[in-house]
Amino acid sequence: MKHRQALAYFGGAPAFAQPLHVAQLNLPEWERIESRFRDIFRRHFFANNGPLVQALDVAFADYAGVEHAVSVTNGTLGLMILARALEISGEVIVPAFTFPATAQAVAWAGLTPVLADVLPASHMIAPKTVAPLLTRQTVGIIGVHVWGRPCDPDGLQAFAAERNLTLFYDACHAIGCTHRGRRIGGFGSGEVFSYHATQVLNAAEGGCITTNDPRLADRLRTMRNFSPGQTFASVPTRINGKMSEAQAALALLSLEDLPDNIAANCARHDWYAAGLAEIPGVDLVRYPDGEDSNFQYVVIEIDADRSGIDRDIVFDLLAAENVLCRRHFAPGLHQLPYFAARGAAARGNGYPVTDRLCATVMQLPTGGTLARSDVERICHLIRCIVGDAETIVARIGGRP
Numbered sequence: 001m002k003h004r005q006a007l008a009y010f011g012g013a014p015a016f017a018q019p020l021h022v023a024q025l026n027l028p029e030w031e032r033i034e035s036r037f038r039d040i041f042r043r044h045f046f047a048n049n050g051p052l053v054q055a056l057d058v059a060f061a062d063y064a065g066v067e068h069a070v071s072v073t074n075g076t077l078g079l080m081i082l083a084r085a086l087e088i089s090g091e092v093i094v095p096a097f098t099f100p101a102t103a104q105a106v107a108w109a110g111l112t113p114v115l116a117d118v119l120p121a122s123h124m125i126a127p128k129t130v131a132p133l134l135t136r137q138t139v140g141i142i143g144v145h146v147w148g149r150p151c152d153p154d155g156l157q158a159f160a161a162e163r164n165l166t167l168f169y170d171a172c173h174a175i176g177c178t179h180r181g182r183r184i185g186g187f188g189s190g191e192v193f194s195y196h197a198t199q200v201l202n203a204a205e206g207g208c209i210t211t212n213d214p215r216l217a218d219r220l221r222t223m224r225n226f227s228p229g230q231t232f233a234s235v236p237t238r239i240n241g242k243m244s245e246a247q248a249a250l251a252l253l254s255l256e257d258l259p260d261n262i263a264a265n266c267a268r269h270d271w272y273a274a275g276l277a278e279i280p281g282v283d284l285v286r287y288p289d290g291e292d293s294n295f296q297y298v299v300i301e302i303d304a305d306r307s308g309i310d311r312d313i314v315f316d317l318l319a320a321e322n323v324l325c326r327r328h329f330a331p332g333l334h335q336l337p338y339f340a341a342r343g344a345a346a347r348g349n350g351y352p353v354t355d356r357l358c359a360t361v362m363q364l365p366t367g368g369t370l371a372r373s374d375v376e377r378i379c380h381l382i383r384c385i386v387g388d389a390e391t392i393v394a395r396i397g398g399r400p
Helices: 030-043 051-064 075-085 100-108 127-133 153-162 214-223 245-276 311-320 337-341 352-360 372-387 389-396
Strands: 068-072 091-095 112-116 138-144 166-170 191-194 207-211 282-284 298-302 361-364
Touching (some): 030 051, 030 245, 051 068, 051 245, 068 075, 068 214, 068 245, 075 100, 075 191, 075 207, 075 214, 091 100, 100 112, 100 337, 138 153, 153 166, 207 214, 245 282, 245 298, 245 372, 298 311, 298 352, 311 352, 311 372, 311 389, 352 361
Parallel strands (some): 091 112, 091 138, 138 166
Antiparallel strands (some): 068 207, 282 298, 298 361
16 A cells, blocks of 8 residues: 555655556557558548548448538637537627637637536536526527536527527537437537547547538538638638548547447446545546446546545646646636636626636546556555545645
8 A cells, every 4th residue: 555655746656657648549550540541642632521531421420320520620620610600690608617629719700708607516507507698699509518428408409499599519528428318419500529639539630510400511511621622502711621531541440449449438437436436525427327428538526625635736646656637627718818808707606616626626547558457556546645635735735
């Protein structure tokens, strides 16, 4: 057992010789990658809606159970293009607890982001957090499926429809996840996924917009490509958001591997659940029973009042052991100067839930490089830290 005096923060040897990261980093076997890339060079077709991009659009639409999938350079650009293609003008409600890119994409599209607090249990917006922020200028809502859990598709859809608001989603965490048995991808007017290297579906970099609206799909396909040869609809502006054939090749291979990678994620999540059980003040974020999840994030909340130690102290102690966690999404968007200066955080009753989550939430390492013994050792470290919290806090300072 590793006691306080043996912790690396206090001069002991790190528990891990090499850093462990949060990122998924799921890569296909090299031979499969090499074969696909040889085909790309043989065809001399590298970009501009090539055959692999077209194949990926069809394959991912089928996987997500939607009519249309439009591959793009990355998830952020997908959000930007979708927000512009929706043909709305005014204010859009955005959660304060999300990546800055979600709100930045709304602003880039010429819309005004208005930040909403989230619910403590889900970490996401809902009608009750959105309603106080509505004005005559409100035209839309963007939900974020945080950690891959669905962002109240039924409640938000009914709320938006009653008020004639456009609803769309940042689904970058949610590849392979379901709500009431239906794959995320077809909710709202459109949804955007990420194929970043750290996601469960890995194209090194990339993204995808999904929709069941054929007119919107034509606008999206036109807007992602500045070439007049790729025109499907009349749009006021275009951008170079094309996915390359190299990205599509990796994404297609990763899509083939997706069931196995999700199953491995689920196993690691179960290992963490067992190892973290009954540690005071350490609560593992759970995924909905009876639904498909990709389990790509292992997220805990650390309650200092029950654990006796701050999240940030635990974060630093684990970092010294080469366990490199992440503090998503600190700070909340309402604390970033860009949004505060533009009035995005000027309404409502503050952001108490977002502030609490930013101070307590932490992602633990996961992904294909992590063995069961690694997970068990990480859990053992956390158990030892909490068990010796009073002495650790007295030694290094900070609030219990």
